Amino acid sequence: MHPEIDNPARAISLKVSSVFLFVIMASLIKVASEEVPPGEAVFFRSLFAIPVIVAWLASRGELKTGFRTTSVRAHVFRGLIGTSAMALSFAGLAILPLYEVKAIQYASPLFVVVLAALMLGEKVRKVRLTAVFMGLIGVLIVLWPRLTAFTDGSADEKLAFGAMVVLSGSLCAAFAQIHVRRMVETEQTAAIVFWFSLTATMLALLTLPFGWAVPSPRAAVMLIGAGLIGGVGQILLTSAYRFADTGVIAPFEYASMLFAVGIGYTVFSEVPTAQQMVGAAVVIAAGVLIILRERQLKLQRGKARQIVTKYG
Known part of the structure; x- marks a missing residue:
């Protein structure tokens, strides 16, 4: 294996650092959301990530690659979906505790397995199917106190709505x-990262007529900081995958729950319930199971290719 690739310790440190920065970014957005709507938060988050990303691409000599694209339509569509996910996440942060938002967002890898089967024709066998069902049960455990608010007419209907918003974002x-x-088959990673930030900035501007607010100096610093930190986090995340395989790095995504609980308790005085932590643990276990299974399948496919190359 190439020495740059075979460095799991460095890869893991970059991954954990990126996860920590993304939780910090979410915390800043949560504070700023007291003053500004989600669309405005998306604008700041995307706009101020661009200089960081451009500087990084320039330092790597990939600036031309970052601007080059074979399908503008693909980037616009990716921007629409990704910006929607970001806006819904930010809207949820304004309503729900930080740790709960993170727990619900862990449903995203489960949805990926289902969508890959439906849209890409990938086979979903027993292990991954079991993991998906297990993960969805965990999400339901986390959501259950919120879902009951719709049926009993309690004052927590806003929290229930927030949970549905975050789940939609996932x-x-x-x-x-x-x-x-699909895009990575024809597009460079640098181009995907750059054009998403630019597209998200432009799409967020479309929400301007729907009630943007002039942020206070404190909120403005939070929003600019979120953009800069988000850009650095994206670079660290992208760099992590240069030093180790996905199967090695991906499980460390779940360190975000530890960071979210710690920051939530320290900064926002948020204390998770036992039920929420149990649900989050079930979702995390399901996600790790999927990651391990994907790694096993990748190794099997690699061996099969070696056999075909050697004997075919």
Whole structure:
């Protein structure tokens, strides 16, 4: 294996660092959402990530690659789905505790498995199917206190709505991942990263007539910081996959729950219930099972290719 690829310790450190930065970014958005609507938050998050991404591409000599594309339509469509996911996530952050938003967002990899079967024709065998059902049960455990608010007419209907918003965002994020799987066949990673930030910025501007607010200096600093930190987090995440396979890195995504619980408790005085933590643990276990299964299948496919190459 190439020495740059075979460096799991570096890959994991980059992944965990990116996860931590994304939780910090979400925390900043949560604070700023007290003053600005989700569309405005998406604008700041996307706009101020662009200079960071451009500087990174320039340092790697990939600036021309970042601008080059073979399908503008594909990037626009990816922007529409990804921006919707981001806006719904930010809307949920304004309503729900930070840790709960993260727990619900863990449903996204489960949706990816289902959508890959429906849209890409991928086979879903017993292990992954079991993991999906297990994960959905975990999501239901997390959501159940919110769902009952719709039926008993309690004052928590706003929280229930917030949970549905975040879940919808997770579904949009899954659609975006499926679309990116198709895009990587013809588009460079640098182009996908750059054009998404630019497209999201432009799409967010369309929400301007729907009630943007002039942020206070404190909120403006939070929003700009979220954009810059989000850009750095994206770079660290992208870089992590240069040093190890997905199967090695992906499970560390779930470190975000530890960060979210810690920051939520320290900054927002949020304390998760036992039921929510149990549900989150079930979803995490299902996600790790899917990741391990994907890694096993990848190894099997690799061995099959070696056999075909050697004896075919």
